[in-house]
Amino acid sequence: MIETKLSTISQQIDSIYNQLKENESINVSLVQEVQHQDPLVFYQVNHLYKGYRWYWKNAEGSFKMTGIGHFKTIHASSTDERFQAVEQEINRFKSSIVQHEKQPSTGVGPVFFGGFSFFSSIAKSSSWEKFYPASFVLPEFLLTLDGDDCYLTFNANMNKETDINKLKQKVEDILPSQSKQTLSPMPKRNRIVDELTYKQWEGIVNHAVRNIQDGMLDKVVLARKIDVEFNHELPIEVILDALEKKQANSYVFSFEIGDDVFVGASPERLVQVNNRSLYSACLAGSIRRGSDSVEDDLLASELLHDEKNLQEHAYVVDTIRSSIEASCEKVHIPKEPVIRALQSIQHLYTPVYAELNERTTLFQIVEQLHPTPALGGEPKGSAMKFIKSQEPMERGWYAAPVGWIDSNGDGEFAVAIRSALIQHDTATLFAGCGIVEDSDPQSEYEETDLKLKTMLSALGGNL
Numbered sequence: 001m002i003e004t005k006l007s008t009i010s011q012q013i014d015s016i017y018n019q020l021k022e023n024e025s026i027n028v029s030l031v032q033e034v035q036h037q038d039p040l041v042f043y044q045v046n047h048l049y050k051g052y053r054w055y056w057k058n059a060e061g062s063f064k065m066t067g068i069g070h071f072k073t074i075h076a077s078s079t080d081e082r083f084q085a086v087e088q089e090i091n092r093f094k095s096s097i098v099q100h101e102k103q104p105s106t107g108v109g110p111v112f113f114g115g116f117s118f119f120s121s122i123a124k125s126s127s128w129e130k131f132y133p134a135s136f137v138l139p140e141f142l143l144t145l146d147g148d149d150c151y152l153t154f155n156a157n158m159n160k161e162t163d164i165n166k167l168k169q170k171v172e173d174i175l176p177s178q179s180k181q182t183l184s185p186m187p188k189r190n191r192i193v194d195e196l197t198y199k200q201w202e203g204i205v206n207h208a209v210r211n212i213q214d215g216m217l218d219k220v221v222l223a224r225k226i227d228v229e230f231n232h233e234l235p236i237e238v239i240l241d242a243l244e245k246k247q248a249n250s251y252v253f254s255f256e257i258g259d260d261v262f263v264g265a266s267p268e269r270l271v272q273v274n275n276r277s278l279y280s281a282c283l284a285g286s287i288r289r290g291s292d293s294v295e296d297d298l299l300a301s302e303l304l305h306d307e308k309n310l311q312e313h314a315y316v317v318d319t320i321r322s323s324i325e326a327s328c329e330k331v332h333i334p335k336e337p338v339i340r341a342l343q344s345i346q347h348l349y350t351p352v353y354a355e356l357n358e359r360t361t362l363f364q365i366v367e368q369l370h371p372t373p374a375l376g377g378e379p380k381g382s383a384m385k386f387i388k389s390q391e392p393m394e395r396g397w398y399a400a401p402v403g404w405i406d407s408n409g410d411g412e413f414a415v416a417i418r419s420a421l422i423q424h425d426t427a428t429l430f431a432g433c434g435i436v437e438d439s440d441p442q443s444e445y446e447e448t449d450l451k452l453k454t455m456l457s458a459l460g461g462n463l
Contacts, residue, residue: 008032009154010168016098017164025159027097029110029407034175036150039066040244042143043254044183044237046174051259054113054137055240056404057252058412059269062147065404067113068174069140071155074112076134078121083367086114086134093138094407097155106274106410108144108151112136115255115262115402115416118371118395119388127421127428128396130257141174183241186460187232187425194226196392198445204390205441211386212437219315220377220386223432224448225393228459230425236261239422242458246343250454251414253402262397264419265454267342270369270401272412273362278328278354282316282337284374284434285309285348288450289341300339300346312434313337313348315373319380320352323368328354344453362411366401374434375399375415396421398430418454429455 009030016028043055043066054067074089076082090112103109114136122128142153154171158164204222211217236254240263243252247265254263272279287303290296303309317333325331331354340349356365376399377383387395398421403413421428431451433444456462 009152009171013158013164013168016158017160017162020158020160022160025157027093027155027157029097029099030154030156031099031103031108031151033104034150034152036148037143037145037175039064039143039145040237040240042066042068042175043240047237051256053254053256054139055252055254056113057244059249059251059267059414061244061248063107064145065107065111065113066143067111067137067139067141068143070137071140072138074114074134074136075132078133080120082116082120082134083363086136087361087363090136090405097407099407103407105144105146105149105151106408107146107404107406108142108153109407110138110155111142111144111153111404111406112138113255113404115397116366116370116400117397118375118400119384122396123394126394126396127423128394130260131262131396135255135257143175183238184235186238187230187234189459189461190229190231192226192228194224196224200392201445202441205435205439205444207390208386208435209437209439212435217382217386218378219312219373219434219436220383221373221375221399221432221434222387222391222444223393223395223399223430225428225430226452228427228429228456230427233424234422234427234459236263236422239263239458242460243454246457247418247454249340249342250418253414253416255397255402259424261422262402262416262419263422264402264416265458266402266414266417266419267340267347268374268415268417270372270403270413270415271362271365273356273365274410276356276358278324278352278356278365280320280324280352280354280369282313282320282333282350282352282372282374283340283347284316285313285337286433286447286450287346289344289346296341296346300341303346303348304337304339308436308438309348310337311436312373313350315378317350319373319378320369324352324354324365327360327365327368328356330355342454343457345450362405362409362413366413370401371399372415375417375432377434395430399432418451420455420459427455427459
């Protein structure tokens with residue numbers, strides 16, 4: 001039995017039930033504070049909900065959530081209005097939810113989690129056929145760890161016909177006193193399949209460079225994928241555990257749709273909104289880590305003075321600034337980037353801060369920012385057309401916004417890079433790089449190899 005510090009969900013169920021009128025049916029979102037629980041363990045032990053789970057950890061590791069079960073699912077079809085459509089449906093449903101007590105923290109109560117596809121449509125003949133251009137889920141159970149505080153949210157429907165004893169028992173059963181179970185071993189890797197030859201990659205990059213030289217593009221981001229095949233179904237909990245341990249300062253996420261799971265460890269925040277304060281980031285320009293601190297510093301200095309990477313980074317900074325200035329006040333963006341070092345790669349990084357005006361919402365900012373030049377290119381329209389016509393794969397949710405929003409309109413989205421689509425015994429990994437006028441196909445190919453290492457290391461190997 002879990003000791004609670006606030007009124008229990010069971011007590012709230014009794015209180016609400018006693019106030020219900022005949023023929024009244026309401027959706028409720030009930031929250032209680034519980035003893036410290038690891039959301040990743042919560043994800044793991046509730047394996048019976050496989051296919052109906054999601055996971056989120058912020059880059060600092062100070063905030064984690066796991067959603068179990070689907071109480072409400074919202075999908076948007078192929079349309080350029082998918083951001084508005086999702087937002088309107090979430091707002092409509094949130095307005096019908098009764099919250100029995102004031103929410104004690106951000107990210108508790110009715111929290112929707114999900115994401116968008118890179119393009120406004122997804123080819124149904126692709127490996128992404130189970131995914132929609134936009135999908136968001138309100139879970140039946142939500143475990144939120146915010147610093148030292150831990151909360152359980154239960155979303156349910158209640159009426160006078162509800163068996164409240166069964167409802168309360170369901171809550172008791174979902175959170176037993178738990179310890180981490182032994183994780184399954186990672187299956188043996190059979191082979192890596194790369195359908196894109198280097199010659200094809202070279203041709204696409206050179207084609208992009210010619211477009212840039214002709215003034216049709218300033219920059220375009222090209223991506224490639226590899227399929228990693230194993231001898232057994234991949235355990236998602238093992239992958240998430242490895243990503244948390246190996247990828248410090250990264251957003252770790254997963255989103256399950258049946259047997260298909262989109263998972264990743266992204267270093268890049270798209271946007272966070274907390275009490276009208278907006279935080280974003282510019283992350284573009286890359287170089288490898290050194291074998292020791294001396295080489296690491298030399299490489300970092302090289303990156304900070306490399307014209308190609310500085311140009312690529314400047315496109316992102318300028319675009320994010322122009323995207324948010326009309327919607328925000330007190331915009332603050334440092335003039336020079338700094339280094340953000342990850343496990344196997346270093347990036348140029350510029351933080352962004354602003355205050356959101358009263359007319360603008362989190363989803364509107366997400367729509368304005370997607371895709372940044374770090375994931376699409378510049379000009380945006382021309383770059384998107386080039387990617388669509390030349391890139392020989394379906395991006396699906398890769399390089400698109402993934403994240404959450406709560407009932408106050410607060411939330412956070414990351415850019416879904418360093419990611420993979422897991423399907424039974426196969427993981428499809430994605431990586432991209434920015435192409436500018438002086439890009440070299442071999443160097444860019446090596447950069448994508450470097451970025452693929454994030455997911456490969458979590459899968460127990462290298463290229």
